[in-house]
Amino acid sequence: MSDEIAEVLHSVAEQTFEQLAFLFPVPEDMAQVPADPESSGVRVRFSGPLEGELILSVSTASLPELVRSMLGLDDDDAVDAGLQHDALGELLNVVCGNLLPEIADSKAVFDLAAPELLEPGPPDQALAGRSPQGRARMSLDEGFVELILFYQPSA
Amino acid sequence: MPIDVLIVDDSAVMRAMIAKSLKMANLPLETIHQAGNGVEALEVLGRESVDLILVDINMPVMGGEELIENIRENTELAKLPIVVISTEASDTRIEQLEVRGVQFIHKPFTPEEIRDVVGKVTEIENE
Numbered sequence: 001m002s003d004e005i006a007e008v009l010h011s012v013a014e015q016t017f018e019q020l021a022f023l024f025p026v027p028e029d030m031a032q033v034p035a036d037p038e039s040s041g042v043r044v045r046f047s048g049p050l051e052g053e054l055i056l057s058v059s060t061a062s063l064p065e066l067v068r069s070m071l072g073l074d075d076d077d078a079v080d081a082g083l084q085h086d087a088l089g090e091l092l093n094v095v096c097g098n099l100l101p102e103i104a105d106s107k108a109v110f111d112l113a114a115p116e117l118l119e120p121g122p123p124d125q126a127l128a129g130r131s132p133q134g135r136a137r138m139s140l141d142e143g144f145v146e147l148i149l150f151y152q153p154s155a
Numbered sequence: 156m157p158i159d160v161l162i163v164d165d166s167a168v169m170r171a172m173i174a175k176s177l178k179m180a181n182l183p184l185e186t187i188h189q190a191g192n193g194v195e196a197l198e199v200l201g202r203e204s205v206d207l208i209l210v211d212i213n214m215p216v217m218g219g220e221e222l223i224e225n226i227r228e229n230t231e232l233a234k235l236p237i238v239v240i241s242t243e244a245s246d247t248r249i250e251q252l253e254v255r256g257v258q259f260i261h262k263p264f265t266p267e268e269i270r271d272v273v274g275k276v277t278e279i280e281n282e
């Protein structure tokens with residue numbers, strides 16, 4: 001796992017959460033801060049000069065606030081599960097779209113598949129025994145955000 | 156003069172965010188139509204008058220590039236201002252879009268970016 005990739009993940013995630021959700025995630029040391037077992041995750045697969053997947057996992061308790069913030073809703077506005085998952089998928093799309101040129105180059109053309117919702121649970125369950133090339137955890141007011149990146153050069 | 160806008164994105168959250176940004180940009184808006192993919196967008200264009208299209212690229216059923224091609228080949232719609240709002244960051248792909256006469260806004264965006272690009276393509280003077 002690369003520290004350089006972790007830094008890029010932090011930077012892209014911070015920019016995305018700030019500009020889309022007006023939230024300010026703070027990078028955390030994964031060795032010191034445990035993951036949230038009550039998390040909701042989405043995965044996007046990508047192909048191009050690199051192929052792989054990026055997973056975004058967010059504390060389930062943070063999701064309603066995240067959506068309200070993205071849409072400028074009041075605290076007592078209801079936000080259904082469909083909207084929460086939509087928001088998660090869109091955040092992941094934006095992070096991935098901005099991440100790939102940083103780890104490949106600006107001329108590279110990538111194709112992103114549609115985001116897939118994962119089973120709720122701790123971020124580690126998305127690893128499925130694999131070692132990611134990059135991983136970053138950040139804290140929000142009400143929970144955590146985690147990004148996990150797997151990639152390899154295309155055959 | 157107020158404009159009718161069509162927002163095309165498969166994410167309901169993103170469509171709402173773009174609509175919110177359009178309103179925050181103080182643009183003179185008449186109606187905001189929405190569509191979840193290119194096919195739905197063509198249905199809206201077939202029955203409504205639209206002055207501006209804001210479109211994502213990666214969508215199921217019919218994506219943004221195919222929708223743009225359809226619009227540019229339709230004599231009634233060919234001159235419609237189109238702005239692509241996408242995570243697409245490849246210089247190559249962006250150039251391919253711009254030669255079709257579309258403007259490009261990269262996600263994440265600010266209301267100011269929306270205002271500047273929309274103002275430019277619709278020739279609305281910014282206040």
